[in-house]
Amino acid sequence: MTILFVSNDEAADVWMREIRAAASGIDLRQPAEIDEPESVVYAIVGRTRPGELRAYPNLRAILSMWAGVEHLLADETLPSHVPIVRMVEPSLTRGMVEYVCCHVLGSLLRVDRYETDRWDHPQRMAPRFAPDFPVGIMGMGVLGSACAKALLELGFPVNGWSRTGASIEGVTCFAGRDRLAAFLSVSRAVVLLLPNTPETRNILDRETFAGLATGAVVINAGRGELIDDDALLDALDAGRVERAVLDVFRTEPLPDDHPYWSHPSVTVTPHLASITDPRTAAPVLAENLARLERGEPVWPLVDRERGY
Amino acid sequence: MTILFVSNDEAADVWMREIRAAASGIDLRQPAEIDEPESVVYAIVGRTRPGELRAYPNLRAILSMWAGVEHLLADETLPSHVPIVRMVEPSLTRGMVEYVCCHVLGSLLRVDRYETDRWDHPQRMAPRFAPDFPVGIMGMGVLGSACAKALLELGFPVNGWSRTGASIEGVTCFAGRDRLAAFLSVSRAVVLLLPNTPETRNILDRETFAGLATGAVVINAGRGELIDDDALLDALDAGRVERAVLDVFRTEPLPDDHPYWSHPSVTVTPHLASITDPRTAAPVLAENLARLERGEPVWPLVDRERGY
Numbered sequence: 001m002t003i004l005f006v007s008n009d010e011a012a013d014v015w016m017r018e019i020r021a022a023a024s025g026i027d028l029r030q031p032a033e034i035d036e037p038e039s040v041v042y043a044i045v046g047r048t049r050p051g052e053l054r055a056y057p058n059l060r061a062i063l064s065m066w067a068g069v070e071h072l073l074a075d076e077t078l079p080s081h082v083p084i085v086r087m088v089e090p091s092l093t094r095g096m097v098e099y100v101c102c103h104v105l106g107s108l109l110r111v112d113r114y115e116t117d118r119w120d121h122p123q124r125m126a127p128r129f130a131p132d133f134p135v136g137i138m139g140m141g142v143l144g145s146a147c148a149k150a151l152l153e154l155g156f157p158v159n160g161w162s163r164t165g166a167s168i169e170g171v172t173c174f175a176g177r178d179r180l181a182a183f184l185s186v187s188r189a190v191v192l193l194l195p196n197t198p199e200t201r202n203i204l205d206r207e208t209f210a211g212l213a214t215g216a217v218v219i220n221a222g223r224g225e226l227i228d229d230d231a232l233l234d235a236l237d238a239g240r241v242e243r244a245v246l247d248v249f250r251t252e253p254l255p256d257d258h259p260y261w262s263h264p265s266v267t268v269t270p271h272l273a274s275i276t277d278p279r280t281a282a283p284v285l286a287e288n289l290a291r292l293e294r295g296e297p298v299w300p301l302v303d304r305e306r307g308y
Numbered sequence: 309m310t311i312l313f314v315s316n317d318e319a320a321d322v323w324m325r326e327i328r329a330a331a332s333g334i335d336l337r338q339p340a341e342i343d344e345p346e347s348v349v350y351a352i353v354g355r356t357r358p359g360e361l362r363a364y365p366n367l368r369a370i371l372s373m374w375a376g377v378e379h380l381l382a383d384e385t386l387p388s389h390v391p392i393v394r395m396v397e398p399s400l401t402r403g404m405v406e407y408v409c410c411h412v413l414g415s416l417l418r419v420d421r422y423e424t425d426r427w428d429h430p431q432r433m434a435p436r437f438a439p440d441f442p443v444g445i446m447g448m449g450v451l452g453s454a455c456a457k458a459l460l461e462l463g464f465p466v467n468g469w470s471r472t473g474a475s476i477e478g479v480t481c482f483a484g485r486d487r488l489a490a491f492l493s494v495s496r497a498v499v500l501l502l503p504n505t506p507e508t509r510n511i512l513d514r515e516t517f518a519g520l521a522t523g524a525v526v527i528n529a530g531r532g533e534l535i536d537d538d539a540l541l542d543a544l545d546a547g548r549v550e551r552a553v554l555d556v557f558r559t560e561p562l563p564d565d566h567p568y569w570s571h572p573s574v575t576v577t578p579h580l581a582s583i584t585d586p587r588t589a590a591p592v593l594a595e596n597l598a599r600l601e602r603g604e605p606v607w608p609l610v611d612r613e614r615g616y
Contacts, residue, residue: 094437094463101462102413109410109580111419119561119578127583129402153461154409155402253427270427272417275435 002039003028003289004056007046010065011278018278019044023286031055042292044285051077061085061292063285065276067092067143068223069302070196084302089284091277093146096193099221099273100147101154103245104189107217108133112243112267130155136187138203139194139222140166140173142300143274147191159187163199181211189217196223197307204228209235215242221273224249229260236265247273310335310347311597312364315354318373319586326586327352331594339363350600352593359385369393369600371593373584375400375451376531377610378504392610397592399585401454404501407529407581408455409462411553412497415525416441420551420575438463444495446511447502447530448474448481450608451582455499467495471507489519497525504531505615512536517543523550529581532557537568544573555581 005016005028016028031052034040040056046065053059054077062072062084069086072078106112108128134157137144141162148158148171158171161183165175174183180203184190190212194200204218205228218241220227229250235241246260247269260266288298302308313324313336324336339360342348348364354373361367362385370392372380377394380386414420416438418430442465445452449470456466456479466479469491473483482491488511492498498520502508512526513536526549528535537558543549554568555577568574596606610616 091435091437094439095435098413098417098438098462102410102417102419105406105410106414106419109406111410111414111577114575114577117578127399127403127580127585129399129585130406131402150462154406154458267422269419269422270425270429272429272435277435277437 001027001041002034002036004034004040004043004045004053004059005030006043006048006052007065008049010046015044015065015278015282018282019285022282023289026289042289045072047071048075050075053078061298063087063288064302065281065285067274067276068195069308070223073302073304073307080304083298084304085288085298086300086302086308087276087281087284088142088300089276089281091280092274093143095277096143096221096274097146097150099247099269100191100193100219101150103219103267104135104151104156104191104217105154107189107219107243107245110243112265116264131157133157133188134159134186135189135191136161136183137171137191137193138162138183138226139192140168140171141193144191144193147193159183180208184208184211184216185213187216188213189219192218192220192222192226194222194226195308196225199307201225202228204232206231206234209240212240214240216240217242218244219246220244221247224252233259233263236263241265243267245269247271309349310337310342310344312342312348312351312353312361313338314351314356314360315373316357318354323352323373323586323590326590327593330590331597334597350597353380355379356383358383361386369606371395371596372610373589373593375582375584376503377616378531381610381612381615388612391606392612393596393606394608394610394616395584395589395592396450396608397584397589399588400582401451403585404451404529404582405454405458407555407577408499408501408527409458411527411575412443412459412464412499412525413462415497415527415551415553418551420573424572439465441465441496442467442494443497443499444469444491445499445501446470446491446534447500448476448479449501452499452501455501467491488516492516492519492524493521495524496521497527500526500528500530500534502530502534503616504533507615509533510536512540514539514542517548520548522548524548525550526552527554528552529555532560541567541571544571549573551575553577555579 037055038058041060044063059082064087067087135151136159137148138161140160151158152170160166160171160173166173203226209231243265245267260268291298311334345363346366349368352371367390372395375395443459444467445456446469448468459466460478468474468479469482474481511534517539551573553575568576599606
């Protein structure tokens with residue numbers, strides 16, 4: 001039984017070393033090292049090229065090294081009976097909590113205006129505090145829930161929006177498209193942690209930006225496709241949106257001539273909000289491989305209809 | 309009985325309105341409105357000019373609107389028998405927690421390098437997480453303790469250093485000058501929240517910078533006098549200190565030609581880390597006035613020998 005390792009981006013040597021250390025005795029190989037494709041029963045994958053997994057007829061499950069799997073779902077050659085397991089691991093969650101708390105606090109304190117405003121900084125003139133700055137989190141899965149709890153600890157009121165609703169103590173939860181306008185109108189900062197699906201694409205567009213609280217802050221650590229970029233730039237220029245902190249983009253790396261780079265109210269971060277750490281992800285992969293072998297349930301399984 | 313209000317910096321109208329609302333019926337006046345200086349028994353003060361309080365022979369207590377009182381202690385005309393009460397109020401503590409968490413997280417995530425490093429950001433290449441980034445807090449009073457608790461919640465290991473020691477669950481506490489080197493050597497980020505006293509002046513100097521963990525981060529939200537500025541600039545240029553976030557300075561506003569403004573590894577913030585909010589400070593002043601009138605203890609009383 002061979003386990004395939006496919007990554008066209010990540011440091012394969014580091015990942016394979018950590019996975020072998022966590023799941024001792026496994027036969028883990030990269031595509032070029034495989035003589036008998038029939039022997040491959042599991043695949044651990046980062047970025048794959050379309051059709052790349054078609055060579056392995058006996059594939060029983062795909063384990064993603066990433067939280068986002070839309071590139072896999074877009075691969076029409078992938079047999080629909082093969083389950084896909086998304087990555088949820090402690091460092092990825094921790095990194096997202098650190099990123100979101102850092103930039104929600106930075107937006108509250110207007111760190112982007114330190115340099116230009118110097119001593120007459122608006123925060124100095126009219127300090128604003130967490131209890132007056134409700135944060136709305138869109139996407140209340142593992143990452144969204146962890147961010148909600150950390151922001152509550154820091155004193156922010158927290159709203160949560162998701163497709164089907166969530167229940168977290170202290171968080172005001174909104175469910176479904178019908179409640180999106182109500183959610184946006186009471187959230188001073190909006191944190192996007194949604195997956196990229198047909199339902200979520202351009203979820204922040206001209207219509208939804210118009211319903212934001214005036215002076216809202218937009219933080220996107222989900223996927224670039226969630227935002228209509230032109231609508232965001234217009235909302236920024238109109239002052240409806242005070243600031244945007246963007247970690248993800250339709251095209252990555254963000255092209256050098258993109259207006260986001262030079263916009264005074266936009267902070268661009270290079271898709272680093274949450275990075276899988278091989279040291280903590282490898283034990284999760286090992287555990288899931290063992291569970292699959294024992295026929296036990298694995299989590300979180302991708303629902304292809306839902307898109308994540 | 310008249311209560312004097314002296315502030316040469318703050319918005320007197322806002323403060324006086326809030327204080328009158330919190331302590332109804334009091335006779336609160338600014339210096340120019342006072343006909344009989346003998347009637348003044350309490351003074352609520354922000355910045356005072358040296359000798360300014362000498363005109364009031366029956367002063368029984370001074371209530372500071374600020375946490376820092378070194379300007380009062382430097383006024384040799386102030387009668388030594390008049391107690392001084394420092395300001396501790398919820399917004400001041402909250403603001404400091406927000407500032408410190410924001411900049412500790414920003415230092416962990418290297419937000420200062422987003423623009424220059426773009427897609428090859430070091431955090432992307434080698435992510436670092438809170439558990440590997442111990443924060444050392446110098447000054448474990450109300451502000452330091454509150455910051456320590458919030459940083460622990462965010463997953464940072466926390467060390468605390470103070471003159472006499474402190475005891476906070478989960479915080480490794482160091483007491484006294486003898487233990488300063490040990491404290492600094494195990495703290496990746498050092499947060500200064502000490503008062504400005506003869507003992508704390510230049511507490512970070514060439515000798516102590518030499519004992520910092522390599523790549524340490526220095527965050528000063530205490531007083532400018534705590535740091536030997538030339539030694540810090542040299543430590544930054546030598547790479548011993550990775551980054552400094554400075555909110556307080558020997559001269560404020562920081563002069564336009566000061567090297568801190570243009571140094572690529574220094575973030576200057578214009579003394580806004582923690583600002584007293586009249587809405588939450590006025591009830592504290594009212595309560596302390598009532599306690600003084602009833603002969604009850606007030607807190608925190610300034611110890612002139614200690615210097616804070």
